[in-house]
Amino acid sequence: MAARVFRGEAIIMNPADSTLFNLNETATAIWLAADGRTALRSIVERDILPAFHVDREDALRDAGQFAEDLARHAILTLRTEPEAE
Amino acid sequence: MAIRAHSAAGVRVNVVIGGTGIGVSTTTEFEEILRLQYAGFIEADSAQSIQLTVELTPPLTLDPDADIQVRGEGSRWTMERGDFHASYDSATRVGKVWQSASRQSLDSVIRIIHSLTLAEETGFLLHAASAIRGDRAFLFSGKSGAGKTTISSLAPPDVHLLTDEVSYVRNVSGRWTAFGTPFAGELARPGENRSARVEALYLLRHGSENRTELLSAASAARSILRNVLFFADDANLTRRVFDTICAFVEAVPVLELSFLPDAGVWELIH
Numbered sequence: 001m002a003a004r005v006f007r008g009e010a011i012i013m014n015p016a017d018s019t020l021f022n023l024n025e026t027a028t029a030i031w032l033a034a035d036g037r038t039a040l041r042s043i044v045e046r047d048i049l050p051a052f053h054v055d056r057e058d059a060l061r062d063a064g065q066f067a068e069d070l071a072r073h074a075i076l077t078l079r080t081e082p083e084a085e
Numbered sequence: 086m087a088i089r090a091h092s093a094a095g096v097r098v099n100v101v102i103g104g105t106g107i108g109v110s111t112t113t114e115f116e117e118i119l120r121l122q123y124a125g126f127i128e129a130d131s132a133q134s135i136q137l138t139v140e141l142t143p144p145l146t147l148d149p150d151a152d153i154q155v156r157g158e159g160s161r162w163t164m165e166r167g168d169f170h171a172s173y174d175s176a177t178r179v180g181k182v183w184q185s186a187s188r189q190s191l192d193s194v195i196r197i198i199h200s201l202t203l204a205e206e207t208g209f210l211l212h213a214a215s216a217i218r219g220d221r222a223f224l225f226s227g228k229s230g231a232g233k234t235t236i237s238s239l240a241p242p243d244v245h246l247l248t249d250e251v252s253y254v255r256n257v258s259g260r261w262t263a264f265g266t267p268f269a270g271e272l273a274r275p276g277e278n279r280s281a282r283v284e285a286l287y288l289l290r291h292g293s294e295n296r297t298e299l300l301s302a303a304s305a306a307r308s309i310l311r312n313v314l315f316f317a318d319d320a321n322l323t324r325r326v327f328d329t330i331c332a333f334v335e336a337v338p339v340l341e342l343s344f345l346p347d348a349g350v351w352e353l354i355h
Contacts, residue, residue, distance in 0.1 A: 002327040006302035006334075013310070013327045015320040022307050 001075060005032070012075055019073060026052055026059075027066050034076060036083030040067055098123070099130045100195065103253045103264035103280070105202055106134030107195055112141060115186050122188045123267045125278045135178040135198060144168070144185040155197055155316040162317070164197050166190075173198055175205070196251065196268065200315050204322045207329050208255030210314040213286070215247040215263045215276075216240055221284035222263035223354050224252050225342070226312045231289040232344065234271040239348045248276035251314060254283065254333070261337055285338045287354075292343025295350045305339030306330050 003012040010028040012021040023031055026048060033043040044063045049056060070076035095112040100123045108130055109119060120127060151167040160176035169190040173180030180198065184190040200210050213226035214233040225236050237249035247253075247263055250270030254263050261283040267275035287297070288308050300308070309330050315323065344350040 002324040004331040009303040011303050011306050015323040018323055020307055020310060022303055
């Protein structure tokens with residue numbers, strides 16, 4: 001993937017097919033925090049709720065949808081277990 | 086004075102755009118067509134130029150609107166459309182084209198070669214008109230119908246048009262520079278062969294008034310990437326083009342320009 005973050009907003013391109021994705025600040029924060037070991041729920045609670053003052057349930061639901069969307073485009077890999085170190 | 090060089094294939098016409106020459110070896114039959122097509126961009130033959138031999142064939146399928154296929158393996162590239170077939174080695178800078186005596190076909194090959202060359206040199210070709218006013222260049226980007234030709238035709242006399250269709254941009258010693266190109270749109274005439282530092286890029290939109298709005302870098306990058314001419318099916322070069330555009334929007338203001346089709350829009354361009 002090719003990616004750049006401008007003032008908290010990421011633009012990501014899949015160079016295999018030149019598909020472009022623009023992420024808003026919340027989505028960018030999730031994408032940057034996705035390290036293969038931290039659970040999505042933990043990312044939301046650690047990075048999203050304190051910074052963006054959004055409803056917890058809404059944030060968890062939106063984050064799940066966002067992660068699935070990025071996974072469909074091979075930008076993110078979803079795992080049920082943390083990646084081995 | 087006509088600049089003419091002879092080669093094994095007949096004559097050679099050296100077309101120089103943005104400082105990069107492509108020496109086209111062809112027949113005298115095709116030479117005059119090229120001299121008209123690239124008027125103002127033909128310079129003395131140079132050993133540094135890319136060498137391209139054009140072998141004229143009976144017309145292939147006449148479909149210049151078909152999709153272009155550009156595939157690479159290492160430095161070797163093949164380019165195909167309904168009306169031409171070409172091979173090019175970016176390491177040796179030598180290529181060959183099989184086509185009929187169509188200026189459109191060769192023009193496409195030349196654009197592709199420049200797009201490949203620029204991708205490796207922190208530059209890009211863009212669907213954009215461009216012009217020099219004062220000592221600075223301005224780019225006006227948009228797809229067909231966005232107004233590139235309109236804004237070009239409304240330019241006041243102090244403006245030097247670089248192109249009304251395809252702009253050539255490259256980072257030269259840390260400065261984003263726009264060069265004139267012979268790639269013409271509806272104006273059907275080549276741009277002026279000159280260059281200047283880029284002051285701003287405008288994304289064109291027809292509107293009910295003339296006004297500009299500065300775009301965020303992320304929004305600018307996304308819009309520009311959609312208008313970049315890059316044909317190669319090559320992930321590494323595509324990534325380089327992406328990085329180039331990101332660097333460009335960090336250095337050059339990008340604005341949306343809503344405009345009416347009247348000369349008053351040029352009051353905003355300075």
